Amino acid sequence: MDERLKKPYQPSEHEEHIYRLWEESGFFQPENLTGKREKAYTILMPPPNANGHLHVGHALATTLQDIMIRYRRMAGDKTLFLPGADHAGFETQVVYEKKIEKDGRSRFSMEREELYQEILAFTNENKRFMETEVRALGASCDWSREKFTLDPDIVEVVYGTFRKLFDDGLVYRGKRMVNWCTRHQTSLSDLETAAKTQTDTLYYISYGPLTVATVRPETMFGDVAVAVHPEDTRYTEFIDTSIAVTTPIGSMYLKVITDEAVDPDFGTGALKITPAHDPNDFEMGLKYSLPAVEVIDQYGKLNERCGKYAGMKILEAREVVAKDLTEMGLLIKTESYEHSISTCYKCGKTLEPRVLPQWFVRMEPLAAQALEAVRTKKVTILPEYSEKVFNNWLYGIRDWNISRQIAWGIPIPARVCGACDYGTADITQTKCPICGATLTPDPDTFDTWFSSGQWPFATLGYPDGEDFKTFYPTAVLETAYDILFFWVARMIMLGLYRTGKVPFRHVYLHGLVRDVSRQKMSKSKGNVVNPIELLTRYGTDALRMGLIIGNTPGADSALSETKIKGYKHFANKIWNVARFVLERADEIEFTERPVLTEGDAARLKEFSTLAEDVTVDLNEFRFHLAGEKLYHYFWHTFADTIIEESKARLKEDSDTRQSTLFALLSILTKSLILLHPFMPFITETLWQMMPGKLRASVGYREALLMITPWPNTSQSPLS
RNA sequence: GCGCCUUUAGCUCAGUGGUAGAGCGUUCGCUUCACACGCGAAAGGCCGUAGGUUCAAUCCCUACAAGGCGCACCA
Numbered sequence: 001m002d003e004r005l006k007k008p009y010q011p012s013e014h015e016e017h018i019y020r021l022w023e024e025s026g027f028f029q030p031e032n033l034t035g036k037r038e039k040a041y042t043i044l045m046p047p048p049n050a051n052g053h054l055h056v057g058h059a060l061a062t063t064l065q066d067i068m069i070r071y072r073r074m075a076g077d078k079t080l081f082l083p084g085a086d087h088a089g090f091e092t093q094v095v096y097e098k099k100i101e102k103d104g105r106s107r108f109s110m111e112r113e114e115l116y117q118e119i120l121a122f123t124n125e126n127k128r129f130m131e132t133e134v135r136a137l138g139a140s141c142d143w144s145r146e147k148f149t150l151d152p153d154i155v156e157v158v159y160g161t162f163r164k165l166f167d168d169g170l171v172y173r174g175k176r177m178v179n180w181c182t183r184h185q186t187s188l189s190d191l192e193t194a195a196k197t198q199t200d201t202l203y204y205i206s207y208g209p210l211t212v213a214t215v216r217p218e219t220m221f222g223d224v225a226v227a228v229h230p231e232d233t234r235y236t237e238f239i240d241t242s243i244a245v246t247t248p249i250g251s252m253y254l255k256v257i258t259d260e261a262v263d264p265d266f267g268t269g270a271l272k273i274t275p276a277h278d279p280n281d282f283e284m285g286l287k288y289s290l291p292a293v294e295v296i297d298q299y300g301k302l303n304e305r306c307g308k309y310a311g312m313k314i315l316e317a318r319e320v321v322a323k324d325l326t327e328m329g330l331l332i333k334t335e336s337y338e339h340s341i342s343t344c345y346k347c348g349k350t351l352e353p354r355v356l357p358q359w360f361v362r363m364e365p366l367a368a369q370a371l372e373a374v375r376t377k378k379v380t381i382l383p384e385y386s387e388k389v390f391n392n393w394l395y396g397i398r399d400w401n402i403s404r405q406i407a408w409g410i411p412i413p414a415r416v417c418g419a420c421d422y423g424t425a426d427i428t429q430t431k432c433p434i435c436g437a438t439l440t441p442d443p444d445t446f447d448t449w450f451s452s453g454q455w456p457f458a459t460l461g462y463p464d465g466e467d468f469k470t471f472y473p474t475a476v477l478e479t480a481y482d483i484l485f486f487w488v489a490r491m492i493m494l495g496l497y498r499t500g501k502v503p504f505r506h507v508y509l510h511g512l513v514r515d516v517s518r519q520k521m522s523k524s525k526g527n528v529v530n531p532i533e534l535l536t537r538y539g540t541d542a543l544r545m546g547l548i549i550g551n552t553p554g555a556d557s558a559l560s561e562t563k564i565k566g567y568k569h570f571a572n573k574i575w576n577v578a579r580f581v582l583e584r585a586d587e588i589e590f591t592e593r594p595v596l597t598e599g600d601a602a603r604l605k606e607f608s609t610l611a612e613d614v615t616v617d618l619n620e621f622r623f624h625l626a627g628e629k630l631y632h633y634f635w636h637t638f639a640d641t642i643i644e645e646s647k648a649r650l651k652e653d654s655d656t657r658q659s660t661l662f663a664l665l666s667i668l669t670k671s672l673i674l675l676h677p678f679m680p681f682i683t684e685t686l687w688q689m690m691p692g693k694l695r696a697s698v699g700y701r702e703a704l705l706m707i708t709p710w711p712n713t714s715q716s717p718l719s
Numbered sequence: 720g721c722g723c724c725u726u727u728a729g730c731u732c733a734g735u736g737g738u739a740g741a742g743c744g745u746u747c748g749c750u751u752c753a754c755a756c757g758c759g760a761a762a763g764g765c766c767g768u769a770g771g772u773u774c775a776a777u778c779c780c781u782a783c784a785a786g787g788c789g790c791a792c793c794a
Contacts, residue, residue, distance in 0.1 A: 005753090008754080008756060009756085177792085195790085195791075202794085212794085213794065214794060215794070216794085227794095261793075262793090262794085263793060263794085266793065266794065267794065271793090271794055272794075273794095274794095278792080278794075279792040280792050280793065280794070281792095281794085282792090283792080337794095339793085339794085340791080342792085353792085383724090385723065385724070386723090388722080388723070389722080389723065389724095389789070389790090392721090392722065392723085392789085392790070393789085393790070398792095481789095482789095484789095485789090485790095516730095516731085518731090518787095546742085549732090549733085549741080549742080550731080550732045550733050550741070550742080551732085551733090552732090552733075554724080555724085555725085555732085556787090556788095557731080557732075558730095558731055558732085559731095560730090560731055560732090560742075560743075561743095562730095562731085562742070562743040562744085563731075563732090563741095563742050563743065564742095565742090565743080565756085566741090566742045566743065566756095567742080568756065569754095569756040569757085570756090571756085572754070572756045572757090573753095573754070573756080573757085575753090575754080575756095576753040576754035576756090576757085577753065577754080578753085579753050579754075580753035580754080581753085582753095583753070624732095624733065625733080625734085628733075628740090628741065628742095631741085631742095632740095632741080639753085639754085640758090643753075644758095647752090
């Protein structure tokens with residue numbers, strides 16, 4: 001018996017060596033797998049953002065993905081687990097900006113190319129950490145196929161999709177209202193906003209003969225009309241007339257228009273229209289051909305149109321304007337008003353609606369296909385209720401702004417006209433067909449989700465790559481529920497659009513791992529737990545078990561170190577059971593199955609039932625149950641009952657002894673097999689410590705547990 | 720405003736149409752020849768509230784309550 005078995009299991013003494021053994025075996029690569037392997041089974045690792053270290057959520061995700069892959073590899077599929085890393089555009093740029101701010105630097109004083117190169121170096125460094133950490137988690141992924149979202153072949157596919165969308169009329173350049181972050185100096189998609197409820201002052205201001213109510217008096221210099229409800233009899237006499245409005249910087253004439261959208265019961269029923277700085281007003285501006293007069297600049301300051309207020313920040317200007325209006329006797333009254341505003345999801349600053357020429361994806365036709373795919377079960381989503389959430393979001397979705405004014409990202413392959421807002425994806429065009437001006441390259445970059453939304457087919461070498469033909473569509477997309485819209489929905493839409501097929505058949509959404517007190521982990525709270533510390537302390541297998549047992553799809557979990565510790569004890573239990581059996585190995589006389597006692601036959605049968613059960617659970621994504629059943633069986637049936645009872649039988653006659661030993665060895669061996677997807681390190685370590693002859697005597701000749709066949713059950717894996 | 724989820728042992732969470740489980744914790748006893756990262760035993764739950772369906776509900780249905788989340792361009 002291996003001397004190392006005599007002391008408690010020390011994960012750190014084995015894990016690195018075992019991972020190297022797997023990696024060097026070449027079996028992470030599907031083409032090296034032995035046997036027929038007709039069915040491809042692919043999981044793409046959601047590429048971690050290469051802007052920091054892995055967090056516990058990655059550990060949970062990687063574990064779930066690796067369990068599926070290891071199970072399918074053992075069950076005979078041609079498995080590909082493809083790793084990657086994400087440049088994570090805006091996210092990474094924000095992280096990097098914060099980092100250099102600490103050194104007293106700012107990205108706004110840097111050349112764009114300089115910034116790009118610095119972030120690239122930063123990202124490459126983080127990517128290396130991340131790769132080491134993914135290995136430490138035991139992920140059996142094919143590193144030879146690793147992809148980075150900025151790899152030239154990925155970018156080429158993304159460009160192709162953009163061009164196709166443009167040619168199909170599904171991408172258009174529009175001068176429309178977008179969410180602008182005055183801090184980050186870029187527009188954001190609707191998803192990248194966070195609604196915040198706050199209480200502001202509602203100002204009632206004299207507008208000539210009328211009174212309007214607004215929370216933004218500082219935008220009055222951009223007003224182009226006043227709108228009332230068409231049936232509001234209070235204002236009949238003013239409809240379609242011009243009214244003279246006095247402002248602190250002079251008079252202006254505004255047309256009084258009517259629109260059904262005006263609520264007569266809100267405020268005074270008269271609404272000032274500022275198309276350049278309010279989404280509703282912008283729509284109305286389009287409807288009635290009103291000009292959009294910009295009075296606030298990209299930094300959130302009032303511009304030269306605002307006379308003495310020019311240069312003031314919005315909030316400052318609001319106060320001063322209100323004060324001046326009061327002095328002029330134009331401020332009728334104020335009210336306290338609770339409403340919801342859009343803020344930047346990263347910095348929390350109030351977003352300024354701005355009218356900018358940007359690229360938009362026309363969502364409706366894409367969404368319709370995605371909805372259909374889910375409705376017809378071409379894609380299933382777990383937890384089931386998230387299909388409702390998915391449908392809810394896609395139904396009535398608005399067009400997607402994919403232009404970002406940041407350096408760190410994939411440049412948009414388009415040429416744009418500075419004079420008239422024309423733009424084209426035909427980069428050979430040099431002259432604006434509208435106004436004749438010279439076209440210039442679009443300085444913007446893509447929303448990072450536009451490119452990662454193409455990850456499944458881009459990584460596999462669409463359209464002609466062998467991998468694309470073999471491994472697409474992928475089997476399961478496993479990720480956190482909080483990126484269902486950002487990523488999953490976009491992948492389904494763009495996958496269907498570009499390839500005509502769904503990118504994956506099943507979506508498994510795990511919940512967020514929160515800290516012990518159920519708080520969301522975040523760097524600012526300082527409660528982020530490093531999974532590497534945990535696996536160093538308890539072993540990777542214990543961490544994996546601690547994360548997945550009791551963890552159901554979609555449900556958040558509180559990180560429990562005591563639970564992980566419990567599974568470290570379990571690992572030691574496995575270790576000692578193996579020791580018990582292997583200590584008795586020299587008493588073994590059989591080289592194949594001896595005649596079994598009735599009891600031992602029953603014990604093996606009981607094990608088969610467990611194997612069936614666990615297989616069904618794995619097929620149906622019930623990893624939390626499969627793991628718990630294995631734990632329970634191994635400890636409370638195998639160790640507590642079978643081994644305890646075997647002690648007496650091992651003192652009986654030779655036939656009984658051989659039968660008992662066979663049952664023990666057989667159950668141990670098969671348990672290692674079933675446990676392997678969950679606890680790959682200790683099971684493979686023991687497999688390697690077990691003499692090959694012993695394994696062979698219970699029917700297993702494979703040198704590596706990783707590719708040992710899964711026990712035959714009546715349950716065949718779902719496709 | 721619309722929608723979704725959760726409510727089970729002290730804590731964190733599983734689970735099933737026939738009156739419940741795990742990890743940790745608690746109590747008692749054990750250095751028993753695989754394991755003290757252990758063994759044996761025990762305490763602890765009207766399975767959120769009120770109705771309904773059913774022979775039978777913690778599990779299905781309907782309200783309600785509490786907590787959480789997502790979506791939402793009414794100034």
